[in-house]
Amino acid sequence: xxKAYSLFLKDFRSELRTRYAVNSLAMFIIVAISxxxxxxxxxxxxxxxxxxxxxxxxxxxxxxxxxxxxxxxxERGTSLTLQLVAxxxxxxxxxxxxxxxxxxxxxxxxxxxxxxxxxxxVIRNFALFxxxxxxxxxxxxxASTIIAAIISKAGAKGTLYPVLSFPILLPLILTSVQLTLxxxxxxxxxKSKFELAVVICYDVIMLTASYMLFDFIWKx
Amino acid sequence: xxxxFWKIFLFLLLAFVSVAGIAFPIVENPVHWYDFPLIPxxxxxxxxxxxxxxxxxxxxxxxLMSTIYSFRYLRKRDINDDIKSYAAAxxxxxxCILATVTGAVWSKFAWGSFWSWDPRQSSIFALLLIYGAWxxxxxxxxxxxxxxxxxxxxAIIAFITVPFFIFIMPRIMAGLHPGSADDTNSGPxxxxxxxxxxxxxxxxxxxxxxxLYFWMWKLGYxxxxxxxxxxxxxxx
Numbered sequence: 085x086x087k088a089y090s091l092f093l094k095d096f097r098s099e100l101r102t103r104y105a106v107n108s109l110a111m112f113i114i115v116a117i118s119x120x121x122x123x124x125x126x127x128x129x130x131x132x133x134x135x136x137x138x139x140x141x142x143x144x145x146x147x148x149x150x151x152x153x154x155x156x157x158x159e160r161g162t163s164l165t166l167q168l169v170a171x172x173x174x175x176x177x178x179x180x181x182x183x184x185x186x187x188x189x190x191x192x193x194x195x196x197x198x199x200x201x202x203x204x205x206v207i208r209n210f211a212l213f214x215x216x217x218x219x220x221x222x223x224x225x226x227a228s229t230i231i232a233a234i235i236s237k238a239g240a241k242g243t244l245y246p247v248l249s250f251p252i253l254l255p256l257i258l259t260s261v262q263l264t265l266x267x268x269x270x271x272x273x274x275k276s277k278f279e280l281a282v283v284i285c286y287d288v289i290m291l292t293a294s295y296m297l298f299d300f301i302w303k304x
Numbered sequence: 305x306x307x308x309f310w311k312i313f314l315f316l317l318l319a320f321v322s323v324a325g326i327a328f329p330i331v332e333n334p335v336h337w338y339d340f341p342l343i344p345x346x347x348x349x350x351x352x353x354x355x356x357x358x359x360x361x362x363x364x365x366x367x368l369m370s371t372i373y374s375f376r377y378l379r380k381r382d383i384n385d386d387i388k389s390y391a392a393a394x395x396x397x398x399x400c401i402l403a404t405v406t407g408a409v410w411s412k413f414a415w416g417s418f419w420s421w422d423p424r425q426s427s428i429f430a431l432l433l434i435y436g437a438w439x440x441x442x443x444x445x446x447x448x449x450x451x452x453x454x455x456x457x458x459a460i461i462a463f464i465t466v467p468f469f470i471f472i473m474p475r476i477m478a479g480l481h482p483g484s485a486d487d488t489n490s491g492p493x494x495x496x497x498x499x500x501x502x503x504x505x506x507x508x509x510x511x512x513x514x515x516l517y518f519w520m521w522k523l524g525y526x527x528x529x530x531x532x533x534x535x536x537x538x539x540x
Contacts, residue, residue: 136528179417182350183443186514202466231461232455234454234458236442236446237450237454238441238445238450238454239445239446244440244441246445247436247437247440248440248441249438249460250433250437251430251433251434251437251462251465252461252462252465254430254433254463254465254469255465255468255469255472255473258473259472282468284467289464290461290464293460293461293464297460297461300378300456300457301453301457
């Protein structure tokens with residue numbers, strides 16, 4: 085765990101040096117939200133649409149930046165060194181922590197911007213939204229990290245990432261949209277516990293499978 | 305001799321299922337042995353069950369086999385397992401497209417439109433996406449071993465999400481498909497209001513299509529293996 089943390093610190097420092105992922109993510113959020121705002125214009129959209137659009141922005145923003153963790157290692161040619169100094173599960177933990185931090189920062193910004201810019205995006209059950217947000221972000225980070233590892237070892241990097249991630253993330257996104265709708269409606273926990281259980285299951289299953297399969301991806 | 309027996313058996317079985325499935329009449333009060341009962345909400349459209357359900361069933365079976373051989377590849381590193389997994393997925397995408405198309409045609413007559421984002425339609429669409437992504441991943445990698453390993457890992461991760469599509473999405477969304485949670489006419493999928501002869505022909509059709517699938521799968525992976533061997537001889 086200590087090693088994973090120092091791996092995370094290494095990524096964090098090199099990210100601070102270039103600010104590549106952070107800059108591109110921030111710009112992507114602004115671009116995506118302004119495209120939506122332009123296309124809406126002065127129309128009033130209903131609540132169902134805001135919940136869906138919220139996760140659309142999150143999905144595409146994640147797809148634009150989260151592959152960096154592994155792709156940058158391959159580009160710099162440092163993945164072999166990393167294989168020497170750390171075990172596969174440590175590497176995966178370090179990368180996962182980095183992506184978790186990135187996802188949480190990015191989605192907090194998106195949520196704040198959404199609440200400020202869309203009049204219809206009013207959360208009535210904040211506790212439910214908070215749970216959805218945390219669980220959804222964890223699932224998103226886990227699935228996108230393992231797919232990023234596959235992508236970095238495959239030849240084509242840019243376009244393949246969303247293609248591979250979408251079917252894997254689909255159950256998570258659909259339930260999260262449903263839960264976001266519930267929290268906008270003000271539905272209580274009692275009615276939404278099935279959906280919450282689905283998201284928790286997804287997170288746990290993805291985490292276990294990722295740790296088990298990462299060895300095969302990482303070793304050349 | 306044995307394979308000839310299987311071929312004749314399969315031909316007779318599928319011929320009988322096709323004729324029986326299309327020609328046997330659906331009547332309100334079945335009296336003859338060949339009469340099918342009238343299922344409320346499905347009526348004459350019910351006959352598609354003999355051809356649509358087996359294709360959907362084979363889509364999942366093919367995916368399951370592809371995943372099993374992916375597991376075996378990761379454990380034993382035998383390239384033949386990868387070829388078997390690939391051949392299974394090739395058939396899987398064909399049956400997936402067939403299930404989507406037959407389902408869409410049926411829904412035009414039963415629900416009034418080809419596509420209405422019913423949970424079942426969403427889940428078969430997600431399966432198509434998974435297969436598409438899997439083939440895209442395979443075609444992007446040149447190195448044979450790397451291709452086998454990465455696609456095996458992706459197949460396993462993708463297979464984990466399939467239960468979500470099959471068991472959970474129909475419960476979250478209200479659906480039109482027979483067997484949805486809020487369906488009052490025909491009940492859950494396993495409890496179709498079929499009578500005995502309809503049941504028998506339905507299961508015969510499932511068996512026939514499954515045998516057909518295994519035959520096609522065997523031919524598929526053998527031809528890929530021979531191709532690989534010839535390629536190696538030419539090069540070496």
